[in-house]
Amino acid sequence: MLEQINFFISILPKLWQGLVVSLQLSVGALAFGLVVGLPMALARTYGKGVVKSIAVFYIEIIRGTPMVLQLFLIYFGLADVGLVLDRVTAAILALGINSSAYQAEYFRGAILSIDDGQMMAAEALGMTKRQAIINIILPQAFRLVLPPWSNELIYMVKYTSVAFLIAVPELMARGKMIISKTFKPIETLFWVGVIYVIVLSLIAKIVDIIEDKVSIPGFQMSREEI
Amino acid sequence: MKESSGSQVYDIKVINRKVNNMTKPILRIQNLHKKFGSSEVLKGLNLTVDEGEVVVIIGPSGTGKSTLLRCINRLETPDSGEIYLEDQKIEHGKTNLSRMRQKIGMVFQDFNLFNHLTAIQNVAIGPVKVKKIDKAKAMKAAERELERVGLKDKANSYPAELSGGQKQRVAIARALAMEPKVMLFDEPTSALDPELTGEVLAVMKDLAKAGMTMVVVSHEMGFAREAAHRIVFLEDGIVSEMGSPEKIFNNPEKQRTREFISKITSLSGEGSA
Amino acid sequence: MSMRYTEVFNSIPYLLQGVGTTLEITIYALFLGAFFGLLLALARVYGGNISRRFAILYSRIIRSLPLLVILFLLFYLGTEVINFSEFQAVILALAIHTSAYQSEIFRGSIQSISKGQMEAALALGMSKTQGIFTIILPQALRRAIPYWGNEASIVLKDSSFAYVLGVLEILRRGEFVIARTGQALITYIIVGIIYLILTSILTKCLSIGERKFRIPGL
Numbered sequence: 197m198l199e200q201i202n203f204f205i206s207i208l209p210k211l212w213q214g215l216v217v218s219l220q221l222s223v224g225a226l227a228f229g230l231v232v233g234l235p236m237a238l239a240r241t242y243g244k245g246v247v248k249s250i251a252v253f254y255i256e257i258i259r260g261t262p263m264v265l266q267l268f269l270i271y272f273g274l275a276d277v278g279l280v281l282d283r284v285t286a287a288i289l290a291l292g293i294n295s296s297a298y299q300a301e302y303f304r305g306a307i308l309s310i311d312d313g314q315m316m317a318a319e320a321l322g323m324t325k326r327q328a329i330i331n332i333i334l335p336q337a338f339r340l341v342l343p344p345w346s347n348e349l350i351y352m353v354k355y356t357s358v359a360f361l362i363a364v365p366e367l368m369a370r371g372k373m374i375i376s377k378t379f380k381p382i383e384t385l386f387w388v389g390v391i392y393v394i395v396l397s398l399i400a401k402i403v404d405i406i407e408d409k410v411s412i413p414g415f416q417m418s419r420e421e422i
Numbered sequence: 423m424k425e426s427s428g429s430q431v432y433d434i435k436v437i438n439r440k441v442n443n444m445t446k447p448i449l450r451i452q453n454l455h456k457k458f459g460s461s462e463v464l465k466g467l468n469l470t471v472d473e474g475e476v477v478v479i480i481g482p483s484g485t486g487k488s489t490l491l492r493c494i495n496r497l498e499t500p501d502s503g504e505i506y507l508e509d510q511k512i513e514h515g516k517t518n519l520s521r522m523r524q525k526i527g528m529v530f531q532d533f534n535l536f537n538h539l540t541a542i543q544n545v546a547i548g549p550v551k552v553k554k555i556d557k558a559k560a561m562k563a564a565e566r567e568l569e570r571v572g573l574k575d576k577a578n579s580y581p582a583e584l585s586g587g588q589k590q591r592v593a594i595a596r597a598l599a600m601e602p603k604v605m606l607f608d609e610p611t612s613a614l615d616p617e618l619t620g621e622v623l624a625v626m627k628d629l630a631k632a633g634m635t636m637v638v639v640s641h642e643m644g645f646a647r648e649a650a651h652r653i654v655f656l657e658d659g660i661v662s663e664m665g666s667p668e669k670i671f672n673n674p675e676k677q678r679t680r681e682f683i684s685k686i687t688s689l690s691g692e693g694s695a
Numbered sequence: 696m697s698m699r700y701t702e703v704f705n706s707i708p709y710l711l712q713g714v715g716t717t718l719e720i721t722i723y724a725l726f727l728g729a730f731f732g733l734l735l736a737l738a739r740v741y742g743g744n745i746s747r748r749f750a751i752l753y754s755r756i757i758r759s760l761p762l763l764v765i766l767f768l769l770f771y772l773g774t775e776v777i778n779f780s781e782f783q784a785v786i787l788a789l790a791i792h793t794s795a796y797q798s799e800i801f802r803g804s805i806q807s808i809s810k811g812q813m814e815a816a817l818a819l820g821m822s823k824t825q826g827i828f829t830i831i832l833p834q835a836l837r838r839a840i841p842y843w844g845n846e847a848s849i850v851l852k853d854s855s856f857a858y859v860l861g862v863l864e865i866l867r868r869g870e871f872v873i874a875r876t877g878q879a880l881i882t883y884i885i886v887g888i889i890y891l892i893l894t895s896i897l898t899k900c901l902s903i904g905e906r907k908f909r910i911p912g913l
């Protein structure tokens with residue numbers, strides 16, 4: 197037991213560095229996913245013709261293929277045609293694009309769950325559709341999307357582990373490096389797992405607190421609804 | 423006019439019961455206590471029901487009527503007191519409990535039909551799974567039970583395809599298929615639209631006429647007048663007063679009973695005549 | 696399209712041979728996961744204190760571990776402690792991972808069935824076990840189908856992680872094709888199309904299943 201703890205203390209600095217990279221990847225990917233996902237949601241919900249088709253195509257292709265494949269296509273595949281990205285950029289891009297499709301669907305679910313009457317009332321006040329979306333629909337959708345969105349945040353930290361496959365030095369990759377140095381795979385992976393569990397529980401706690409703070413009484417969508 | 427015809431019906435019922443000498447107790451509840459948390463709902467309740475008797479239980483909301491019925495078939499566990507069915511104690515042994523529940527039919531306020539089964543499957547599943555009766559035989563019997571409640575043509579409909587009144591009649595058929603000794607009804611018509619209560623009450627009246635022992639929680643005063651042998655006024659966790667419909671409706675001993683009766687009869691638009 | 700691509704296109708049959716392996720991994724993992732997920736859900740809803748706590752803890756821990764961590768843990772356990780193949784390690788890792796998610800799906804659908812259903816079953820004289828298997832689960836599992844379908848498509852996609860242990864599924868075969876032809880982009884696109892076709896077929900099958908098992912009127 198004591199030996200285990202000593203081992204943990206000896207590898208902690210490296211794992212900590214990895215964790216910081218994991219969190220950076222998560223934040224970058226989530227932000228990218230939001231910036232791309234929200235317009236995709238609007239395009240799929242309100243768009244017509246080509247705009248709508250592009251959004252549907254984008255979302256369904258990403259949701260229908262494995263994350264690893266998307267990562268490899270962006271990192272190795274694009275290099276093939278001369279677009280060489282550094283590892284971290286490729287990882288953030290791949291994770292972000294992947295997340296954007298899911299975030300788009302969360303937003304779409306939230307928008308669709310908002311009563312049609314809201315849009316009609318806004319238009320009756322003389323707002324254009326665009327004004328109504330920005331001033332009436334989206335503020336509500338942002339609150340409704342919070343529970344699924346915070347799930348996405350929690351799982352993003354997990355998903356970043358795929359970046360290890362293109363040798364980004366995040367938590368999982370640090371674990372593998374330690375394994376090849378110490379030849380203690382099971383102990384190392386155990387401690388890596390412990391860190392993931394602790395970090396994700398912490399994030400879940402924080403998210404719960406934030407959700408409580410910004411919720412509007414009587415106005416929410418359960419996680420199951422989406 | 424209505425009053426007198428009601429009491430005539432009652433007189434005939436009494437005579438029938440006397441002639442057939444059906445005054446053997448079948449269900450005995452002794453000193454029943456039940457608490458939820460710190461609030462005591464049943465406070466030493468006693469009640470005996472005779473074979474073939476129809477007892478209608480009335481009382482204010484939240485007074486423990488449902489709890490009483492649920493204690494009888496052990497959907498709730500009483501804190502103390504005994505309940506006997508045909509001189510056999512109902513208790514928490516596994517085999518005893520299943521055997522006793524088979525003898526007690528229960529009809530719920532919100533039907534609780536099994537949503538994934540057709541009407542006839544709802545009726546047959548008890549005999550098949552619990553009594554281990556041959557499936558073909560059970561389906562035949564189920565068809566007869568459905569016919570009895572007037573729903574033979576709905577045998578293959580799913581609950582979601584039936585009206586509330588039809589659902590409750592299937593639920594009654596489901597309970598009857600187990601050939602129970604006693605039927606418990608917990609406000610069987612209170613979840614129904616007024617125009618649908620009649621069909622359910624008619625089935626219950628037929629059942630009463632056929633001599634089924636029934637304990638019915640209901641505020642349908644027309645049914646109570648016509649079918650009940652005894653009315654029990656439950657209040658504050660005990661039987662506060664009981665007696666023949668005639669006595670309870672016309673001459674209750676307690677002021678509380680009188681107030682309660684006048685409240686529910688005026689609410690249901692009766693008695694104002 | 697030029698000569699460079701013909702070699703890749705000629706490798707498509709080789710890639711397609713990986714579909715069998717991918718599906719095999721997916722199906723084993725999915726159904727093992729369903730079995731354990733259902734047990735965990737039952738423990739959670741109907742179990743005693745200890746089994747309920749265990750199910751909650753299991754679900755929380757597994758759902759916060761990246762699949763890769765579970766995969767490597769099992770791989771090293773398989774080589775160092777117990778003896779099982781990479782193929783088995785992959786299936787087990789995916790099954791463990793999905794069982795936690797499936798336990799949540801089944802728990803939710805079981806709890807969505809109204810309390811009165813079990814009470815009516817008990818009132819007929821059924822045992823609790825009979826009530827669970829003849830009344831609750833047939834309804835709960837139907838309700839779980841859409842969520843379960845979602846999970847099935849996740850497992851199908853996650854099965855691509857098997858490539859890290861060298862299992863010859865679609866992605867691994869893609870890597871070999873790239874090593875031979877040097878054409879990463881087009882190969883990954885073809886691999887992606889194969890996955891897309893598989894996930895759409897799966898989604899179609901599940902929505903057919905959902906319709907087939909729908910309870911009329913509901």
Ligand SMILES: Nc1ncnc2c1ncn2[C@@H]1O[C@H](COP(=O)(O)OP(=O)(O)O)[C@@H](O)[C@H]1O
Pocket residue numbers: 458459463481482483484485486487488489490
């Ligand atoms: N499972 C339960 N847990 C806690 N309190 C309960 C439960 N069931 C009933 N009660 C309480 O017991 C009292 C009697 O309930 P009930 O028997 O349903 O009354 P009635 O059927 O006469 O309206 C009510 O105050 C109710 O809130």
Ligand SMILES: [Mg+2]
Pocket residue numbers: 487488489608609
């Ligand atoms: Mg009640």
